[in-house]
Amino acid sequence: MPEPGVERQLPTDEARDLLALVRDIARREIAPSASEGEAASRFPRPAFTLLSSSGLLGLPYEAEFGGGNQPYEVYLQVLEELAAARLTVGLGVSVHSLSCHALANFGTKQQRAEHLPAMLGGGLLGAYCLSEPSSGSDAASLRTKAVRDGDSWVLTGTKAWITHGGVADFYTVLARSGGEGAHGITAFLVPGDAEGLSAAVPEKKMGMNGSPTAQVHFDGVRVSDARRVGDEGQGFQIALSALDSGRLGIAACAIGVAQAALDEAVAYAKERSQFGRPVADFQGMRFLLADMATQIEAGRALYLSAARLRDAGRPFSKQAAMAKLLCTDAAMKVTTDAVQVFGGYGYTADFPVERYMREAKVLQIVEGTNQIQRMVIARHLAGPESR
Structure with a gap:
């Protein structure tokens, strides 16, 4: 797993320390077994147990009930790091957060006190x-x-x-x-x-x-x-209120997968030589990598913009749909291009880019297909469809 080429803008020193912890866990505990675990269809329950004990399964929820009290701007970047290491884990954390949303936001004080601590930090999934x-x-x-x-x-x-x-x-x-x-x-x-x-x-x-x-x-x-x-x-109503936030989680996971694919592609292009030169020297390759990086940065900026609206208590449904649409389409394009960078090797299971390409596809489907996202965006722009 190459060093990620990400320069993050984080709101606090606490957030920077949190992302450093997540990146360390991702590199040491999650990424090394990702390819083998996916090939064996092995569910990484120990990873979720570790994340729970590290306080990373309840980040966007109230500290009073065992959450991390983190803004979505920070939580989504944690998801991105986890998804870059292994999508099964990043998406799993997003789904877990989605499953906690109803009780955390609509439950009674008694219900939250009784159930949320175990859900957010007690090892439950x-x-x-x-x-x-x-x-x-x-x-x-x-x-x-x-x-x-x-x-x-x-x-x-x-x-x-x-x-x-x-x-x-x-x-x-x-x-x-x-x-x-x-x-x-x-x-x-x-x-x-x-x-x-x-x-x-x-x-x-x-x-x-x-x-x-x-x-x-x-x-x-x-x-x-x-x-x-x-x-x-x-x-x-409860379900719909959760889906906007869930779509942002999928957007962040998509950018994580795309970033992982880009990092692998850049490293390979620098190492692989053809005609006596690294393939990264050829303009066609350089332009391809530049386009991949640009799509990733655009997607990250969009999901973070939507997250900041959410954190400010402002409407963000349209922007959540836009982020889910753009980021997952970008992930599909970037991972496909990463396979192309590797040539024939990219089509083999010896390198992770073929796995990233297969994983990216599902992100265009879950939490509302990208066709549904276009419908949501259009309704915000032009109103409901005529019957």
Whole structure:
């Protein structure tokens, strides 16, 4: 793993120390086993345990409940560093943060005091259950049922494409407690060992094989009303409020993967000689590397701009969609170009750039496809579509 060519602008000395710690953990504990772990489809639970014990799984949340009280501007750059070392870890931290969002922002004081410390720094790992086999982009049409039974709820249905499905310690679940549409959905915090909860065999994917993505089945799972998050029927509002922040997490992860690919490409171009000269001397190669670096810097600037809006309490939904769109498209382009820099070697598993290229693709799909991001941006510009 070459030294990253990143000059960061961080708001405080504490943030600089934090990024130095993250970079050290990434280089010593995560990156060395990344290629082997992905090839073996091995989930890096020890890495998440280490990050939790180091206070890195709850960075954007309140210190009162075990969080790091860090602004998104800093948290996203931590995600970028982790994703550059191994996307399974960086994206996993982003998903974990997403799964904590409902309780941290909509839970009661009692709920937060009871559950958040273990979720943010107690070694637990979360999953976020919104998508279903028949409702991906159209999340408001979800079918998983939540039926009231005394002081409990009974959940029945199947969630799909769940990161950490089968290995998570808790699941934030959106289920239909009322009528059709967005207003009939409620959020629940479900323990990973709840009776009736099971996970299917993980999907066989193009990349990120170390991160289990699986359907999660709820076969009459009984959940106390004390684990209902927010009001009945408020679930879709809760879900949407989390997705803007989650999209910024994906944007940061995409730039991390792209930066890792660029660093590998630059190092290789300097070492590889053809016609008696390093290939980095040829103008065609230099221009290619320059374009890759420019796309990365543009994406980083955009996601940080959106993060600063969020930190200031200002609307950032449009900018989050823009960042997710630009950064993930850039990651796909940069990783493809990195393979080209390596030539035939780039197409082999002997070098990590082919893995980066396979991993980049999923980032254009998760947390709302890039076509959905364009729809979101257009609505901000031109208003809702005519019916």
